[in-house]
Amino acid sequence: xxxxxxxxxxxxxxxxxxxxxxxxxxxxxxxxxxxxxxxxxxxxxxxxxxxxxxxxxxxxxxxxxxxxxxxxxxxxxxxxxxxxxxxxxxxxxxxxxxxxxxxxxxxxxxxxxxxxxxxxxxxxxxxxxxxxxxxxxxxxxxxxxxxxxxxxxxxxxxxxxxxxxxxxxxxxxxxxxxxxxxxxxxxxxxxxxxxxxxxxxxxxxxxxxxxxxxxxxxxxxxxxxxxxxxxxxxxxxxxxxxxxxxxxxxxxxxxxxxxxxxxxxxxxxxxxxxxxxxxxxxxxxxxxxxxxxxxxxxxxxxxxxxxxxxxxxxxxxxxxxxxxxxxxxxxxxxxxxxxxxxxxxxxxxxxxxxxxxxxxxxxxxxxxxxxxxxxxxxxxxxxxxxxxxxxxxxxxxxxxxxxxxxxxxxxxxxxxxxxxxxxxxxxxxxxxxxxxxxxxxxxxxxxxxxxxxxxxxxxxxxxxxxxxxxxxxxxxxxxxxxxxxxxxxxxxxxxxxxxxxxxxxxxxxxxxxxxxxxxxxxxxxxxxxxxxxxxxxxxxxxxxxxxxxxxxxxxxxxxxxxxxxxxxxxxxxxxxxxxxxxxxxxxxxxxxxxxxxxxxxxxxxxxxxxxxxxxxxxxxxxxxxxxxxxxxxxxxxxxxxxxxxxxxxxxxxxxxxxxxxxxxxxxxxxxxxxxxxxxxxxxxxxxxxxxxxxxxxxxxxxxxxxxxxxxxxxxxxxxxxxxxxxxxxxxxxxxxxxxxxxxxxxxxxxxxxxxxxxxxxxxxxxxxxxxxxxxxxxxxxxxxxxxxxxxxxxxxxxxxxxxxxxxxxxxxxxxxxxxxxxxxxxxxxxxxxxxxxxxxxxxxxxxxxxxxxxxxxxxxxxxxxxxxxxxxxxxxxxxxxxxxxxxxxxxxxxxxxxxxxxxxxxxxxxxxxxxxxxxxxxxxxxxxxxxxxxxxxxxxxxxxxxxxxxxxxxxxxxxxxxxxxxxxxxxxxxxxxxxxxxxxxxxxxxxxx
Ligand code: GAL
Numbered sequence: 001x002x003x004x005x006x007x008x009x010x011x012x013x014x015x016x017x018x019x020x021x022x023x024x025x026x027x028x029x030x031x032x033x034x035x036x037x038x039x040x041x042x043x044x045x046x047x048x049x050x051x052x053x054x055x056x057x058x059x060x061x062x063x064x065x066x067x068x069x070x071x072x073x074x075x076x077x078x079x080x081x082x083x084x085x086x087x088x089x090x091x092x093x094x095x096x097x098x099x100x101x102x103x104x105x106x107x108x109x110x111x112x113x114x115x116x117x118x119x120x121x122x123x124x125x126x127x128x129x130x131x132x133x134x135x136x137x138x139x140x141x142x143x144x145x146x147x148x149x150x151x152x153x154x155x156x157x158x159x160x161x162x163x164x165x166x167x168x169x170x171x172x173x174x175x176x177x178x179x180x181x182x183x184x185x186x187x188x189x190x191x192x193x194x195x196x197x198x199x200x201x202x203x204x205x206x207x208x209x210x211x212x213x214x215x216x217x218x219x220x221x222x223x224x225x226x227x228x229x230x231x232x233x234x235x236x237x238x239x240x241x242x243x244x245x246x247x248x249x250x251x252x253x254x255x256x257x258x259x260x261x262x263x264x265x266x267x268x269x270x271x272x273x274x275x276x277x278x279x280x281x282x283x284x285x286x287x288x289x290x291x292x293x294x295x296x297x298x299x300x301x302x303x304x305x306x307x308x309x310x311x312x313x314x315x316x317x318x319x320x321x322x323x324x325x326x327x328x329x330x331x332x333x334x335x336x337x338x339x340x341x342x343x344x345x346x347x348x349x350x351x352x353x354x355x356x357x358x359x360x361x362x363x364x365x366x367x368x369x370x371x372x373x374x375x376x377x378x379x380x381x382x383x384x385x386x387x388x389x390x391x392x393x394x395x396x397x398x399x400x401x402x403x404x405x406x407x408x409x410x411x412x413x414x415x416x417x418x419x420x421x422x423x424x425x426x427x428x429x430x431x432x433x434x435x436x437x438x439x440x441x442x443x444x445x446x447x448x449x450x451x452x453x454x455x456x457x458x459x460x461x462x463x464x465x466x467x468x469x470x471x472x473x474x475x476x477x478x479x480x481x482x483x484x485x486x487x488x489x490x491x492x493x494x495x496x497x498x499x500x501x502x503x504x505x506x507x508x509x510x511x512x513x514x515x516x517x518x519x520x521x522x523x524x525x526x527x528x529x530x531x532x533x534x535x536x537x538x539x540x541x542x543x544x545x546x547x548x549x550x551x552x553x554x555x556x557x558x559x560x561x562x563x564x565x566x567x568x569x570x571x572x573x574x575x576x577x578x579x580x581x582x583x584x585x586x587x588x589x590x591x592x593x594x595x596x597x598x599x600x601x602x603x604x605x606x607x608x609x610x611x612x613x614x615x616x617x618x619x620x621x622x623x624x625x626x627x628x629x630x631x632x633x634x635x636x637x638x639x640x641x642x643x644x645x646x647x648x649x650x651x652x653x654x655x656x657x658x659x660x661x662x663x664x665x666x667x668x669x670x671x672x673x674x675x676x677x678x679x680x681x682x683x684x685x686x687x688x689x690x691x692x693x694x695x696x697x698x699x700x701x702x703x704x705x706x707x708x709x710x711x712x713x714x715x716x717x718x719x720x721x722x723x724x725x726x727x728x729x730x731x732x733x734x735x736x737x738x739x740x741x742x743x744x745x746x747x748x749x750x751x752x753x754x755x756x757x758x759x760x761x762x763x764x765x766x767x768x769x770x771x772x773x774x775x776x777x778x779x780x781x782x783x784x785x786x787x788x789x790x791x792x793x794x795x796x797x798x799x800x801x802x803x804x805x806x807x808x809x810x811x812x813x814x815x816x817x818x819x820x821x822x823x824x825x826x827x828x829x830x831x832x833x834x835x836x837x838x839x840x841x842x843x844x845x846x847x848x849x850x851x852x853x854x855x856x857x858x859x860x861x862x863x864x865x866x867x868x869x870x871x872x873x874x875x876x877x878x879x880x881x882x883x884x885x886x887x888x889x890x891x892x893x894x895x896x897x898x899x900x901x902x903x904x905x906x907x908x909x910x911x912x913x914x915x916x917x918x919x920x921x922x923x924x925x926x927x928x929x930x931x932x933x934x935x936x937x938x939x940x941x942x943x944x945x946x947x948x949x950x951x952x953x954x955x956x957x958x959x960x961x962x963x964x965x966x967x968x969x970x971x972x973x974x975x976x977x978x979x980x981x982x983x984x985x986x987x988x989x990x991x992x993x
Contacts, residue, residue: 030056030262030298038408038433041401042066044136044582050197054237056265058283060300060349060407061238063194063202067407069349069400070202072100072140073356073393074305076149078109079374080359081122081922082942083131084983085384088898089357090135091597091981092380095579095610096390097397100202101132102140102304102352104147107181108157109365112845113712114177117184121842121987125185129192129199136582138194138202140304140352143185145178145226146804147208150311150370151361152846153811154208154803158714161801161812164694168807169213170221179229186233195236203350204235205304209244209269212807214254224256231258240265242304246281248289251296266296267350270343271307274330277425277444278339282346284411284427293347301348306340307331308353308389309377311370314742315932319369323933327377328387333572336379336392337471338442344396344473345427345440349407353393358382360938363846363923364715368740368772368799371934372925382938383900383974386595391572395493395507396473398580402494405436405478412437415454424449424466430456436478442471455487458517464489465512472508480504480518482561486541488516490548490569494580496587498621501564501644503589505578508548510571518542518567524559528552529643533569550574551591553643566621566643577616588622591645593631593652594977604628606646611898611979613655618648632896632979655978658899659892660971663952666887668868672852673881675719675834676748676793682721685832686711697738697773697814706831708798708816713835715800716849718816722792722829730780730825733792736818738773740799742931745776745817746880746959748793753880754778756912756959772799773818785825792820792829795882797914797957798849840921842987847923853884853955859918861951862990874907874967880960886953889971893946898980899973901944902936903952905929907967913958915966919943920951920988929965936972942986 035057042063045052055062060069073093077086093101105125110117119125132139146168147155156167165173192199206226213219227239241250246268257264272279279285282301285292309327313319343351358376366372375382379389400406409429416426423445429438437456443449443466452461456476466472476487480495481502490506497503506516523537526544531552534545542559544567546552552569570578579596581588588599588606595611605628606620618631621644629638629646637649674680690705699705708718737745739759746756757776784790796817802810820829835850848854857863865886877883893899905915905927914928922943927934944950958964 036062036065036067038404038431039066041068041404041407045133045138045194045200046136047130047133047192047199048197052194052197054195054202056238056300058298058300059409067404069407070100070138070351071098071397071400072102072350072352073098073308073379074102074352074354075357076104076106076359077125077128078106078365079361080357080940081362082940082983082986083122083124083127084942084981085940086128087131087135088384088981089380090131090137092384092386092595093356094135094137095596096386096394097401098137098356098393099397099401100138100140100352103128103142104149104155105141105143105185106147106149106151106155107143107145108152108155109844109846110184111157111159111181112839113159115180118844119184119188123844125188126191129188129201133192133200138200139192140203140205141189141201142205142208143182144208145181146210148803148805150367150374150803151365152367153801154367154805156801156804156811158709158801158845159712161709161714162694162712167804167809167811168207168210168222169218170225175225178226182229182233186230186235190234193235193237202237203265204230204237204239205242206230206239207241209242209805210807211244211247211249214249220255223250224258227255227257231260238263238265240267240302240304243268245269246290246295248295252299265302266299267302267304268295269305270303271305271310272339274335278342278442280342280346282343282348284346300350301346302350303343303348304350304352305354306343306351308336308379309355309358311374311376312933313369314371314928316930319741321371321933324373324375324377324382327375328389331377333388333392334467334470336389338444338469340392340396341440341471341473342427342442344406345429347409353379356380357384360925360940362925363843364800364849365846366800367803368742372937373934383902385900385975391576394576395491398494399492402496402580403478403492405431405434405475406438408433409438415439422449424451426453434477437476439474440471441466441474443468445469458487462487462489462515463513467509481565482563483565484519486517486519488514490514490516493570493575493578496580496589498587498589499624499626499644501566503566503568503621505568505570505575507570507572507575510548510573512548514546514548514569516544516567516569518544518556518565520556521560522558525557527555527557529555531569555643564644586623588620591619592617595979597979597981601626605630607633609633609979611977612652613977615651615654617651619645621645653978655897655976656894658897658973658976660901660973661889661891663887663889663969663971664873667871667873668865668886669871669883670858670865670868671879671881671883673795674852675721675795676881677751678791680721682832682834685721685834688831688833694812695814696809696812697818700819703819704831706817706819706833707814708833708835709814711833711835713833713850715836715846716798716851716854718796718798718833718835718850720794720796720817720831720833722794722820722831723789724792724827724829725789726787726827727780727785727790727825728787730785730827731823732777732779734775734777734821734823735794736773736775736820737796737816738814738818739796740772740802740815742928743772743799744797744959746795747776747778749780749784750790752781752784753960756880756961758959780822842989843922851882851955853882857991858884858886859923859953859955860921860991861988864991873969875965876963877958878960878963879958881958883956883958884953885956885966886951888949888951890949891944891946895947896978897976898941899946899976900941901939901946902972902974903939904936904970904972905966905968906935907965911962911964913956913964916955918953918955920945921990922986922988938974941983943988945985946983
């Protein structure tokens with residue numbers, strides 16, 4: 001429903017701070033505070049073909065004239081290369097209370113070469129945006145052009161490294177590329193704007209944590225250019241930028257928005273230390289621009305990225321990555337309560353958690369600092385499995401969706417906890433329209449705190465308990481349907497009307513004692529339907545006391561209103577089995593299964609889809625007259641209950657067993673690196689003849705440019721072959737190279753291995769952080785110090801381009817060989833190089849590097865490996881170079897089961913080798929046996945054929961100093977549910993295409 005013209009005129013004529021009409025007539029505007037009353041939030045968004053307004057004041061966004069708290073989570077479509085599974089993650093987010101998904105769109109993922117853009121297949125942005133709107137989620141769109149995101153070049157395409165013009169400035173050469181990118185993205189996004197009813201795109205970010213040139217014309221002009229470009233492309237939703245902290249950078253008015261006002265939001269990112277007290281940095285925080293309210297007083301508190309986990313670096317002595325279990329432990333459910341509730345208490349009403357589903361930096365997507373898994377310790381893990389971190393998100397998300405008071409809060413006078421409450425921090429807020437009071441109670445200490453707190457309207461202090469390192473939100477004076485909650489020491493989760501009754505859910509940790517006081521004009525009839533509860537009535541107040549243990553159901557009838565209220569007191573585990581869902585016929589509340597994906601009401605029938613893991617009861621509250629039930633399209637026998645619900649007669653079945661084959665048989669093996677042999681024909685390779693570059697790495701005097709990017713080789717391995725004759729007296733050769741962390745170089749002279757150099761050597765902390773350039777020095781075998789023709793073959797494993805967080809063009813630091821010198825001789829070397837072949841037309845530019853096997857399709861299904869040697873694992877070869885292993889396996893997972901499968905590689909960590917994993921031709925990541933920490937690689941369904949044949953190819957790069965595997969290679973089940981989404985196979989062309 002759009003803002004009526006009359007309401008709009010009233011706003012504009014009297015109190016609006018500023019507004020602008022988009023060319024199409026769609027409206028976004030800034031409101032003056034106090035003009036928008038607290039009322040029900042907007043309904044579930046979708047592509048409804050209607051116009052919508054998106055405005056804001058300093059309290060919140062205002063959508064169609066109603067306040068909206070944005071409860072968002074970040075996921076990256078490019079980190080889940082199976083579009084069907086996007087829907088799975090989106091549905092899980094929606095079910096667990098998120099109303100918005102925030103996404104980066106990564107330029108490098110879509111552009112293999114200047115002028116070439118791909119938005120098809122796994123890159124189908126249009127499809128993603130459709131799925132988000134079908135799921136009922138708003139979208140925050142973040143297409144950069146720079147995104148950081150621990151992705152290669154921070155999102156910049158490989159080819160941009162070889163172009164002139166300082167990136168992330170108003171340099172015209174750079175801007176011409178940027179405009180091309182934005183034109184392509186925006187052509188898709190413009191079809192999905194919520195303002196036009198084409199989709200659910202609500203907000204749009206330009207640039208990313210841009211903190212260089214903040215006061216410099218190069219920066220201001222750049223931001224102004226991006227702003228104008230995006231507007232010119234028809235994007236009329238509010239735009240914003242994510243300040244790297246609450247620095248006050250890029251607040252409204254800090255750059256030229258072409259005369260538009262009121263359509264720019266200020267946002268700042270927060271990644272606070274999980275071991276320190278949560279900072280107060282929203283509207284209500286103390287301090288100046290850095291901490292408090294002064295950064296942008298007229299826009300709502302907006303955190304476009306709040307750290308919901310953290311990325312994990314490579315293992316080994318240098319970085320010491322510990323794996324994502326540690327990340328998830330440090331930022332667990334209690335962390336979420338402490339930090340996210342503190343944000344709400346500081347006036348943050350647009351809140352996005354980075355990451356909510358981290359996914360996989362497959363192929364050559366990862367920036368050098370991270371390994372393949374981008375699990376991030378997020379609430380939904382890399383294998384798409386829900387974690388306990390979803391519990392607080394679920395409880396808070398549904399609360400913000402159902403109870404409107406939280407969208408408009410002012411600071412209220414401090415409340416003092418009693419003396420026993422040392423260490424308890426209490427925030428007190430109030431809604432000026434409704435008079436509701438909200439409390440956030442946080443315990444930063446290491447012991448639980450129990451106290452009495454003078455909650456508004458309670459008279460005597462109300463007992464509250466907060467476990468160590470935890471927090472809770474309490475409310476007093478909110479409406480639960482027709483009744484008013486005077487106070488409760490349990491956290492409210494939702495209130496809705498289902499048919500003839502109202503339902504309210506309150507939550508807390510299992511075992512907690514709760515007291516809930518409801519205003520009732522006369523004494524109500526109270527029936528405890530499940531569990532144990534005490535009740536008493538006096539002075540117009542019904543008090544219900546219960547210990548949280550599973551679910552306690554208390555039916556309150558009469559007491560001044562004819563509509564009964566079902567109070568559900570649910571402990572954490574139970575609350576996350578309660579699924580509210582809006583349907584056009586009214587709200588539905590489902591209890592029991594592990595996930596509710598969709599709910600539809602058709603006359604007397606309720607159709608539900610979702611997942612079970614264990615067997616689960618199914619119970620539904622919904623509109624009047626429902627008496628038929630289907631689950632995943634199967635009709636169920638159901639009967640009415642005393643709780644006013646419909647309950648399935650039989651429990652839903654859980655997931656069946658999933659059998660995974662052992663990968664012990666059928667392995668075939670073949671060695672490669674023919675490039676190391678002197679006679680190898682390199683005549684088709686690119687001669688290294690350039691003398692100038694746009695790289696930031698200087699070209700050594702008297703040498704050609706050897707940087708691979710200058711010859712259009714941007715991803716993965718690159719080979720060099722240098723020919724020379726005058727090697728008489730040559731003692732050693734020095735190969736300077738640059739790769740990013742964990743890169744390596746191996747060399748052969750006339751086919752003879754000279755050795756391998758690694759960057760950094762795992763225990764060598766002398767390599768300067770940030771440069772990741774080093775020099776390999778090999779001695780020249782005496783018998784090769786001759787004036788005959790020689791060939792020096794060098795293989796460089798590049799670990800991708802640096803990010804450019806500081807706007808220093810660091811993505812342009814050279815990759816590959818940089819300089820070659822000899823001692824004892826000064827031969828003239830003529831170089832040729834070869835990296836990746838033309839990008840795979842389906843899998844894209846980041847799927848392959850330049851290994852011989854990759855250039856010749858050894859990774860692809862259908863490759864003719866008939867002549868390969870049959871072998872058994874484990875292996876213990878000692879060889880410098882590249883060896884491939886292939887096998888195939890069949891899966892026969894039940895069609896109704898969503899099995900999430902991973903591949904595990906394991907071996908003695910002393911063995912120096914690494915493996916690229918190709919499943920059906922898709923590069924699922926890189927395993928480094930002696931670095932870690934990653935051993936399990938997620939194989940996304942769609943690429944993985946769960947009902948059919950699969951081809952697994954492993955490209956093993958071993959440095960020859962130790963025996964090399966692979967040894968233990970096996971499939972593992974990461975989770976299984978009965979249900980899931982339909983999964984279309986991801987195109988996996990074989991050798992012939
Ligand atoms: C932020 C950045 C994100 C990501 C994150 C760390 O500063 O905006 O792109 O890099 O840090 O994961």
